Amino acid sequence: MPYNDYIRNFCIIAHIDHGKSTLADRLLELTQAVAEREMESQLLDNMDIEKERGITIKARAVRLDYTAKNGQDYIFNLIDTPGHVDFSYEVSRSLAACEGAILVVDASQGVEAQTLANTYLAVESNLELLPVINKIDLIAADPERVAKEVEDVIGIPCMDAPRISAKRGIGVEEVLERIVTDIPAPNADPNAPLRALIFDSFYDSYKGVIVYVRVMDGTISQDMPIKMMGTGAEFDIVEIGRMGATAMIPCDELKAGEVGYFTASIKTVKDTQVGDTVTGTERPAGEALPGYRKAMPMVYCGIYPQDGAKYSDLRDALDKLQLNDASLSFEAETSVALGFGFRCGFLGLLHLEIVLERLEREYNLDLITTAPSVVYKITLTNGKTLDIDNPTNYPDPATIQNAQEPFVSASILTPTEYIGSIMDLCQSRRGVYLDTKYLDSDRVEVHYKLPLGEIIYDFFDALKSRTKGYASFDYELSEYRDSKLVKLDILLNGDMVDAFSFIVHADNAYARGRKLAERLKEHIPRQMFEVPIQAAIGGKVIARETVKAMRKDVLAKCYGGDISRKKKLLEKQKEGKKKMRQMGSVEVPQEAFTAILKLDD
């Protein structure tokens, strides 16, 4: 039989917490890809933040060697996929590298929004689905009901799906056998012109960028001159290899159907965009693989160092993060209120949070961020169109002919009892109701069109709290729609603070302005004089709060000539001052900037 008959390329898809990483660990263990003492729980997720949040941010791949019950040796390439909607493009490229997917469904929770979303992606990529029902050891487990649900909702046979407990190692061997029998071997022509799909890459300070590829056609070999068909960048291959569970294993070539990595003295991941096609410069392929698109930031915000002196540290940190994260974009910007900083673009809110967390944790930076914004499309009366991602650049309303904002198609899976409160929430976020699909007697899938700008703050938190955590949520960008937008400004003591400005729908402006003023009042301490907080649209004040003047601070007794107490108080006063940002004549604490981002009750 040809070599490719013994290769299986697959991924695992699951809703968050349904046990994807645990199953991956068991597969690695059983194929002894990892010596037991090297086993670290949830090996594939190797960033700290991933482990803490239980999600996979960047795809990883690992090669497993498996001797099947039929006596044949097989090569399994397990390609891990990110599990969050922010990264659905990356997910789709990982899926495109596979022939099949293990669909993990929790035996008590059943089908969830991300299960569906990822399944749809897998079906679009023509993957063979292998359903697996996990967590059968739980008391609440009901594998028969869940199997039926998978058949009803997803429409694939599931009655003979392996019933397993990845945690306890029950049924995992059956999964290995089923990978051999159910997932097709890759089609392969090792003699065709090279086409290899990039599904991930990361920067290594010794080797340069390490590119993860699935070879679709042809062969990639040592010293070969190559070209990225999307970006046009050209390189010479330096090293080729396969991904062991704990180490890279160099080899001479990778043939069609195989998964592996290469290095080519590449200095930035910008040249190795996920989804791009690698071909040989000597015998190039006629056509790139389908599906490539450039990473498009959907959410922007300003990031500023709390200590202005750390500006260059922040730049260095962003530079370093970008080496590994082609979808992170940033450019320098200046705020009157916050000084020098950067306007940064992200795939979504989770991506934003992860970048912020990494900046603070790994680079030890204290940051202030402005409210995240989506990209608005503005057409001016002179016919010019603008993409606006920063409220500061919002044009004079008199010059605006038409404004548009991005909408997403959202699907929410929920127990029926929460439909009402979910609809209230979507309605309050200007959602446009599409339809409701009954999955079974007590669960529904609700579809809405929602403005992206309304879900980037706290929609997910609000949804969770209204449904006791039972609802799941997924979305994808669908289109731009005309919208009545206004720029909402905040004035402290009569001076506009640019860092607090928002672009908001006109119908929500009044409520948002009032809320914002209230929030700021809670977080701005009393000052030496009374401070009016005003929310205004185009110079018209729509809400006002007042921070009363401070009346007294702590008076230390100078008892027995002990002036150290007084000095300590003054030190405290100075420390407190450092945590404040001077906005004109008003001192604003750092936490005010984060507090205004959480506006839902």
Add this chain to the structure above:
Amino acid sequence: MIGLYLHIPFCAAKCPYCDFYSRPIDGDLADRYAAALVNAMATQPYGDLRADTLYLGGGTPTLLGAGRLTAILEAASRCFGLTADSEITIETNPESIDLALLCDLRKAGCNRLSVGVQSGAQSELTALGRRHTPESAREAILAGAKAGFENISADLMLAIPGQTGKSLSGSVRMLTGLPLSHISAYLLKLEPGTPLALDVDTLTPPDEDLTAALYLQCVDELADAGFEQYEISNFAKQGRQSRHNLKYWRREQYLGLGPAAHSFLEPHGRFCFESDLDAFLDSDNPFAQIQPDDLPVCPPEEELLLRLRLTEGVNVSTLAIDPTQLLRKAGQFAAHDLCRVDGTVIALTPKGFLLSNLIIVALLETLAP
């Protein structure tokens, strides 16, 4: 001339708002402590020091009793050259004093008495955990006058849980009706870790606005009764300001003896004894445990932060600094009626005293290079 401060770290019981260093007392301990103080005065290593003020503070110094106090006062006069013109103050509480003791103290040379009255309202004294009554406070002051004290000061507490403008007026009326020459009015501060601070769930302390109002009311009512404010918390009849305390605030020199006592002596700077009674008692040389104060600041800064406590303020032209920025900043505060700027003299107003930390830090910032 320096000021001499002798710390007597004993209390009959700890007040629930107090975080100063003190210990319960017994006779043997009192003897040993009096001897240790006398020894410390005789062996102090800072050369020939002359004092014209002495302050016996605590704690409750009168708990030592007439005999020991007389011995201490004699030693102080001997070692530091105190005279009849010197200001010699002793602190006490209404419940730990009687006419006989007061007469003995007067005879031993004490000429100024400071009584911890705190409030004229029984409910407030209870809230503070004090064991005296308004009546016993009155009697203590009258006894002091009878014993021949012409210079008597009383402590008054502001912002006691439950205190109102009306009850404060009552307390002020009670005090100004007594033979007093000086009143100290302190804002109660809930020191972390003290029992009162732990109790605030059940007792509601006045909020910021009421506290400020009580303070300003107190300044006004005391002025009406002839007690002019001369420091953030101190008020006196003509010529009766505390000469000893003024030394602290004018950045003059003083020597403090006893555990936790602070000193400021050139060329040594600021230093203090550890808060450890046993170490002070047991050591052959108590000065071995002297340590420098932390948080050193430069002299002009100290001058500012101390003198701004006084209504006379600070003449910035006498400081070794360029006062341009300082005066400009002070001008901003003056616009809000928080201070007065008169030529090169900056002085806080009562409203400004309430915000003195904020103002002092802002003024100090103008000195930063």
